[in-house]
Amino acid sequence: MATGSSTTSPRTTAAEIRTYKGQDRALRADRLGTAGLLLSVLAASAPLMVVAGVMPTTFGVMGIVGQPLLFVILGVVLALFSIGYAEMSRHVHNAGAFYAYIARGLGPTAGAGASLVALVAYSAMQVGVYGILGFEISGLCATYLELQVAWWIPALVAVAATGALGWLKIDLNAKVIGVLILIECALVVVFDAAALGKPAAEGLSLHAFNPATLSGPGLGTALCFCIAAFVGFEQSPVYAEETSKPHIVVSRVMFLAVGFVALFFALSAWALTVATGPSQVVKSAADAGPGLLFQLTEDRLGAAFTDVLHVLFVTGMFAAMLSFHNVVARYAFAMGREGLLPATFGRTNPGTGAPGTGSLLQTGVSALVVLGFAVTDDNPVGDPTAPVLHLFTWMGSVGALGITLLMAAASFAVIAFFVRRGTASAQVWRLVAAGAAGLALLGIAVYTVKDFAVLVGADKGSALSWALPGIIGAAVVGGLLYGVLLRSRRPEVHARIGLGNEAFRLDQAAEVTPQA
Secondary structure, three states: OOEOOOOOOOOOOHHHHHOHHHOOOOOOOOOEOHHHHHHHHHHHHOHHHHHHHHHHHHHHOOOOOOHHHHHHHHHHHHHHHHHHHHHHHHHOOOOOHHHHHHHHHHOHHHHHHHHHHHHHHHHHHHHHHHHHHHHHHHHHHHHHOOOOOOOHHHHHHHHHHHHHHHOOOHHHHHHHHHHHHHHHHHHHHHHHHHHHHOOOOOOOOOHHHOHHHOOOOOHHHHHHHHHHHHOOHHHHHHHHHHEOOHHHHHHHHHHHHHHHHHHHHHHHHHHHHHHHOOOOHHHHHHHHHHHHHHHHHHHHHOHHHHHHHHHHHHHHHHHHHHHHHHHHHHHHHHHHHHOOOOHHHHOOOOOOOOOHHHHHHHHHHHHHHHHHHHHOOOOOOOOOOHHHHHHHHHHHHHHHHHHHHHHHHHHHHHHHHHHHHOOOHHHHHHHHHHHHHHHHHHHHHHHHHHOHHHHOOOOOOOOHHHHHHHHHHHHHHHHHHHHHHHHHHOHHHHHHOOOOHHHHHHHHHHOOOOEO
16 A cells, blocks of 8 residues: 555645745736726726827828728637637636647647747737827927927836836726726727717718728728737736636626727727728828827817827827736746746746746847837937837737737637537537638738738848748747647656646646655
8 A cells, every 4th residue: 555645636626726836827817807807808998099100191192982891800819719718718718828729729839839929919019009008198299398308218218117007906007008998998989979079061960980981901900909909808818817707707807898899999980980081091191190099089179179189199109008018927927837938937926926038028028029110210319200100000010910820829829729629519609700700810910911011111122021921931930849849858847738727636646656
């Protein structure tokens, strides 16, 4: 009879995981409820930044009048995606949501590829926002303080502030984000009401919802821009380990976020067409650029409201940066916990439970990229246009492409996961929805790559048209090769990919060594 053996309970508590070998290996549970999680993921959508920046660009550069209809269509596609994705979230709780789901459905090697794509894509989305934030703060200093400030100075201050908040408790982060996002949304709604109450000569025209408006060479580019506006809702599973009831809260928040974003942006895009007139919205947006919203609010709501809107434009961008920062830090944590990154990334801060090393990584990368663009900027003071056209547009486009591909892969992974479990027949309608969404998202990704030169404002044949999407391509190839290498050299690490806290239980079970 064996003596001196230890046994493991079938259910290991989060406290036991955190204190395993003296390491903090688990994120703190019960930190977020429905409201906190919803506000955290909506912040990444940056409502005011989309209305002031993305929408005028889609109207003016791509010439797509039917942008409101585009948000409705994409809302339907992403709702279909969410059906399978939400069901998957009930079975897999992992801070590395995308790559964990892909690993559990398509295999650990595919999961390794997805992990690197997720890290690159979300980092690009966050870093890109620093450009437009620096541009806006620089403009505010020039307008109200008569002070010329290089765009990269406020951008670097924002990097430091975001990094500091990334070390704090996620529930405190959610409160900061929540206040900012609620005020931001309220001001946009006020503009929508004012625009509809004082329409242009064409009145309350519904022309922007006519399917005929979705035509022209800029459609593929517009799809990418608009799908980037939704980015955030899919982050809900990233926080599953930190919610009170992940099997309920995560899926609920996901559907609430998709529905809210689709309706909110469709209404706001329509309000812009009503305020300018559908026949004039393309010209007005091309002439005014990101200033279109502020011109319209000053005409209808006065200079004081517009000044407040400028300030909230900055705070909204900061909330978006913090949201992306938190996501990147948690992906790095999940990868460190499973051996895809050094083990130090897989530990949390003892005091706050935040993934501190992942936060430091993202802060360092952001600072280096901002400094890189600052060094190459020919005119950093007075006319900081380059960071908007380059840092924001380039990085945002790269990130949107990567996340679109991840969503497509996750859709197919959901199907494979339930087929492997032998429960496909019970989930058939969810799997059909996932398949339809996956094909649609794959089509959007193809359109995006095809029109990437338009997307980043490059000349036809420019190296940027292949070099920038090539960043995501390199991440896919590099991640897959890394997965293959792990399978041959470190099979135990390869087998852990996507397991999250379940890997801890395997570690603990492996240490059970009966003695005679």
